[in-house]
Amino acid sequence: MLNEILTYLTAKSTKEARAMGHLYESISLIQREKRCHKFWLSHRTHCKNFIIQEMNKVETKNSVLILGSGPLHEIPIIDLASQFDRVDLVDVVHLKTIKNKYAHLKNVFFIEADITELEVEILRTKKIFNKIPSLLLNNHYSLVISANLLSQLPYHLKKYLENKANPKLTELELETFCYQVSADHYKYISQFSCPVLLITDLESHYYGPANDELIEIQKPYINFSLPEAQESWWWNVAPAPELSKEYSLKMKVSAFTLNIHLFNPENPTLI
Numbered sequence: 001m002l003n004e005i006l007t008y009l010t011a012k013s014t015k016e017a018r019a020m021g022h023l024y025e026s027i028s029l030i031q032r033e034k035r036c037h038k039f040w041l042s043h044r045t046h047c048k049n050f051i052i053q054e055m056n057k058v059e060t061k062n063s064v065l066i067l068g069s070g071p072l073h074e075i076p077i078i079d080l081a082s083q084f085d086r087v088d089l090v091d092v093v094h095l096k097t098i099k100n101k102y103a104h105l106k107n108v109f110f111i112e113a114d115i116t117e118l119e120v121e122i123l124r125t126k127k128i129f130n131k132i133p134s135l136l137l138n139n140h141y142s143l144v145i146s147a148n149l150l151s152q153l154p155y156h157l158k159k160y161l162e163n164k165a166n167p168k169l170t171e172l173e174l175e176t177f178c179y180q181v182s183a184d185h186y187k188y189i190s191q192f193s194c195p196v197l198l199i200t201d202l203e204s205h206y207y208g209p210a211n212d213e214l215i216e217i218q219k220p221y222i223n224f225s226l227p228e229a230q231e232s233w234w235w236n237v238a239p240a241p242e243l244s245k246e247y248s249l250k251m252k253v254s255a256f257t258l259n260i261h262l263f264n265p266e267n268p269t270l271i
């Protein structure tokens with residue numbers, strides 16, 4: 001615990017990352033993974049295998065962009081770094097421990113950025129603001145990966161606006177805003193002129209403590225249609241008592257490939 005407090009106090013991070021709770025969340029994500037390691041392993045393996053399978057379809061591997069790379073639990077970073085000339089990792093927080101762990105990979109670059117491009121403005125005005133991001137769109141990547149990020153994007157913004165918006169927002173205004181944030185991420189990643197892998201949770205199932213009784217199903221702020229999933233699996237995110245003694249949480253995660261025709265733009269019939 002003392003270690004985590006020290007990390008929080010001494011971490012280099014943006015004003016927004018602290019104010020929106022990202023720094024706290026990034027530190028706690030690493031601790032949660034340690035506690036739940038054996039329960040998360042199959043989810044992590046599914047993510048890595050899906051990325052490797054799709055990466056192998058890319059013919060010319062110049063550069064790859066990973067959005068929401070965080071602690072790289074779900075990313076086959078060694079494979080990506082050995083296959084692509086350049087690997088760009090984007091997250092709102094890159095902890096020093098993670099940067100140090102992969103410092104030997106000289107073609108891996110840690111880019112600290114808010115992928116929604118909303119946080120500076122929302123922090124300044126305390127008002128709702130939406131836009132379709134454009135970060136790194138012109139970089140001609142060979143592959144882009146949005147890695148378990150989509151459902152997270154509205155989460156911190158909503159919490160911040162719930163407490164700080166001036167004038168106060170209604171629940172309907174907040175929800176409409178959250179749906180727009182997710183839709184704008186999807187529009188953003190769809191604009192890259194290369195194949196794009198989207199891995200995201202689509203359902204949260206809450207079970208009673210004995211893991212037998214389904215208590216509640218929640219869905220993230222996604223109200224646009226997605227293509228057919230290539231693969232889906234269950235992530236045992238929080239077996240009781242991780243979040244609560246009263247319930248466990250499992251998430252249904254799906255993996256999609258957008259712009260599939262761009263795996264081989266020269267000869268689309270080979271796909």
Ligand SMILES: C[S@@+](CC[C@H](N)C(=O)[O-])C[C@H]1O[C@@H](n2cnc3c(N)ncnc32)[C@H](O)[C@@H]1O
Binds near residue numbers: 026068072090113152
């Ligand atoms: C569920 S974690 C994904 C973990 C990661 N894919 C891995 O392999 O370990 C979500 C990540 O999204 C990042 N994130 C959340 N909101 C963000 C934002 N607005 N901009 C950039 N990154 C964000 C978090 O910091 C966190 O690392």
